[in-house]
Amino acid sequence: xxxxxxxxxxxxxxxxxxxxxxxxxxxxxxxxxxxxxxxxxxxxxxxxxxxxxxxxxxxxxxxxxxxxxxxxxxxxxxxxxxxxxxxxxxxxxxxxxxxxxxxxxxxxxxxxxxxxxxxxxxxxxxxxxxxxxxxxxxxxxxxxxxxxxxxxxxxxxxxxxxxxxxxxxxxxxxxxxxxxxxxxxxxxxxxxxxxxxxxxxxxxxxxxxxxxxxxxxxxxxxxxxxxx
Amino acid sequence: xxxxxxxxxxxxxxxxxxxxxxxxxxxxxxxxxxxxxxxxxxxxxxxxxxxxxxxxxxxxxxxxxxxxxxxxxxxxxxxxxxxxxxxxxxxxxxxxxxxxxxxxxxxxxxxxxxxxxxxxxxxxxxxxxxxxxxxxxxxxxxxxxxxxxxxxxxxxxxxxxxxxxxxxxxxxxxxxxxxxxxxxxxxxxxxxxxxxxxxxxxxxxxxxxxxxxxxxxxxxxxxxxxxxxxxxxxxxxxxxxxxxxxxxxxxxxxxxxxxxxxxxxxxxxxxxxxxxxxxxxxxxxxxxxxxxxxxxxxxxxxxxxxxxxxxxxxxxxxxxxxxxxxxxxxxxxxxxxxxxxxxxxxxxxxxxxxxxxxxxxxxxxxxxxxxxxxxxxxxxxxxxxxxxxxxxxxxxxxxxxxxxx
Numbered sequence: 001x002x003x004x005x006x007x008x009x010x011x012x013x014x015x016x017x018x019x020x021x022x023x024x025x026x027x028x029x030x031x032x033x034x035x036x037x038x039x040x041x042x043x044x045x046x047x048x049x050x051x052x053x054x055x056x057x058x059x060x061x062x063x064x065x066x067x068x069x070x071x072x073x074x075x076x077x078x079x080x081x082x083x084x085x086x087x088x089x090x091x092x093x094x095x096x097x098x099x100x101x102x103x104x105x106x107x108x109x110x111x112x113x114x115x116x117x118x119x120x121x122x123x124x125x126x127x128x129x130x131x132x133x134x135x136x137x138x139x140x141x142x143x144x145x146x147x148x149x150x151x152x153x154x155x156x157x158x159x160x161x162x163x164x165x166x167x168x169x170x171x172x173x174x175x176x177x178x179x180x181x182x183x184x185x186x187x188x189x190x191x192x193x194x195x196x197x198x199x200x201x202x203x204x205x206x207x208x209x210x211x212x213x214x215x216x217x218x219x220x221x222x223x224x225x226x227x228x
Numbered sequence: 229x230x231x232x233x234x235x236x237x238x239x240x241x242x243x244x245x246x247x248x249x250x251x252x253x254x255x256x257x258x259x260x261x262x263x264x265x266x267x268x269x270x271x272x273x274x275x276x277x278x279x280x281x282x283x284x285x286x287x288x289x290x291x292x293x294x295x296x297x298x299x300x301x302x303x304x305x306x307x308x309x310x311x312x313x314x315x316x317x318x319x320x321x322x323x324x325x326x327x328x329x330x331x332x333x334x335x336x337x338x339x340x341x342x343x344x345x346x347x348x349x350x351x352x353x354x355x356x357x358x359x360x361x362x363x364x365x366x367x368x369x370x371x372x373x374x375x376x377x378x379x380x381x382x383x384x385x386x387x388x389x390x391x392x393x394x395x396x397x398x399x400x401x402x403x404x405x406x407x408x409x410x411x412x413x414x415x416x417x418x419x420x421x422x423x424x425x426x427x428x429x430x431x432x433x434x435x436x437x438x439x440x441x442x443x444x445x446x447x448x449x450x451x452x453x454x455x456x457x458x459x460x461x462x463x464x465x466x467x468x469x470x471x472x473x474x475x476x477x478x479x480x481x482x483x484x485x486x487x488x489x490x491x492x493x494x495x496x497x498x499x500x501x502x503x504x505x506x507x508x509x510x511x512x513x514x515x516x517x518x519x520x521x522x523x524x525x526x527x528x529x530x531x532x533x534x535x536x537x538x539x540x541x542x543x544x545x546x547x548x549x550x551x552x553x554x555x556x557x558x559x560x561x562x563x564x565x566x567x568x569x570x571x572x573x574x575x576x577x578x579x580x581x582x583x584x585x586x587x588x589x590x591x592x593x594x595x596x597x598x599x600x601x602x603x604x605x606x607x608x609x610x611x612x613x614x615x616x617x618x619x620x621x622x623x624x625x626x627x628x629x630x631x632x633x
Binding site for chain 2: 097110
């Protein structure tokens with residue numbers, strides 16, 4: 001199996017005036033195609049930093065990061081933006097849909113930032129993704145006409161529209177009740193079963209239980225890495 | 229890509245209609261003011277040009293100049309160098325001049341049928357009518373015979389006729405008294421309308437030069453000489469000839485200063501238009517400042533918009549937007565705002581100019597180039613004042629922007 005994510009000795013140091021905060025102290029991690037990984041850890045453990053680096057929103061201070069065979073730790077801002085557009089799908093805790101913008105337009109949004117390849121038919125692709133998450137009859141709704149669970153489904157469709165190599169979810173069920181949470185996790189399992197690689201940050205054990213592999217981060221290091 | 233950026237820009241502009249309207253108002257007023265000021269300026273330029281052209285055609289004017297002798301320059305009141313006999317000499321010696329008329333000007337009280345009026349009395353030659361392009365409404369102008377005989381006949385300007393007789397058409401044949409001298413009215417002039425500086429051109433009485441000179445003025449000099457050249461393209465040669473003749477008859481040696489000066493109509497025209505041009509420039513510069521203030525309003529609202537939409541910017545960046553994409557998006561929004569303001573400003577200016585033409589005496593000249601300039605200037609204002617907020621948006625860190633509440 002091919003490695004989607006390959007991280008070697010990654011460090012992240014934040015300078016706060018004279019203090020230096022070591023958020024990551026040398027993390028090694030590899031994630032294969034088709035995996036469903038949950039990253040757990042307490043607040044301040046470094047799991048958000050790890051997520052930001054995995055999502056190419058942030059650069060490691062030291063270490064090597066290869067995403068789908070491409071070195072990304074030495075890329076500039078624009079190159080990182082292109083990688084985010086083409087290879088990474090984000091799902092956030094707060095859904096982060098554009099308000100007063102229809103479901104379809106929200107899902108289509110990332111397609112305009114795709115630079116190095118083109119989707120044959122972005123609109124059709126967006127509609128396909130919305131049917132994949134079961135919202136094909138909600139194309140013209142705006143976010144505040146949808147429930148939280150539906151909004152998160154729209155966000156998932158948006159994350160998938162550019163055919164990313166990895167889906168990154170940051171506390172995807174944090175704003176949902178347990179019933180909706182379970183529905184979203186079942187959807188994740190279905191997507192994973194279709195071959196989509198998913199990395200999810202959570203602090204809830206029962207949510208992490210839906211994943212195939214659980215990584216626990218503590219004090220900037222990986223404490224445990226277990227298959228469920 | 230670009231299409232969807234424009235789409236987003238329009239959507240955001242339409243989202244806050246009231247805010248958009250108020251923001252754009254600054255640009256509307258700025259662009260409108262520039263166009264209106266230039267239109268009014270050009271309008272008054274055209275009016276002045278028309279007035280100067282109404283002075284006559286191919287016109288040359290001879291004024292006395294205080295001459296200096298041995299380094300002593302005489303005061304302005306000693307401008308007595310033009311004599312009555314100069315008129316006849318010029319007439320006899322010139323080849324390029326069509327009409328020649330001397331002029332003596334006085335201000336006198338005029339009495340007719342119990343009414344009285346203070347007006348300007350001009351003693352002139354018959355040529356004056358053609359040189360200054362006067363037309364008669366009633367009666368006739370006097371001729372050379374009247375001048376030679378110093379006959380006491382008068383031609384009234386439209387205003388004077390109105391003031392003295394109430395109705396210009398009854399004036400011909402009536403008697404008037406200028407100071408104590410009785411005159412017979414033989415004609416009334418058509419109105420030329422008010423002239424800018426110097427007041428009402430129609431408030432005048434014209435009488436034969438010799439009559440006014442000998443019976444009323446009590447002077448030994450005349451005020452000025454009006455001359456017309458045979459054609460417009462002979463103006464410079466005619467002026468040179470006129471100067472030669474005057475130097476000869478005034479016995480001015482080479483190297484000595486002239487005791488007269490000759491102005492030609494195009495000089496006066498260019499002086500006057502230069503003046504209005506400066507005036508127009510000043511007015512439009514002030515109007516330009518309001519455009520600048522409007523631009524600052526745009527910048528202000530764009531900064532607010534960037535802060536409000538921090539999260540949106542974060543989302544877009546996380547989804548793969550480059551800084552450049554965000555910059556372009558906000559820049560286009562600001563340009564669209566300004567262009568919208570520019571278009572409304574043009575409409576506003578056209579409406580105001582139409583109103584000015586219709587309900588006031590003002591003439592306005594709207595030319596398309598100034599509309600184009602004002603319009604592109606407003607787009608430039610959009611780019612200039614939109615750049616800072618847009619670059620601020622583009623420099624946001626996506627992690628911080630996503631966390632923004």
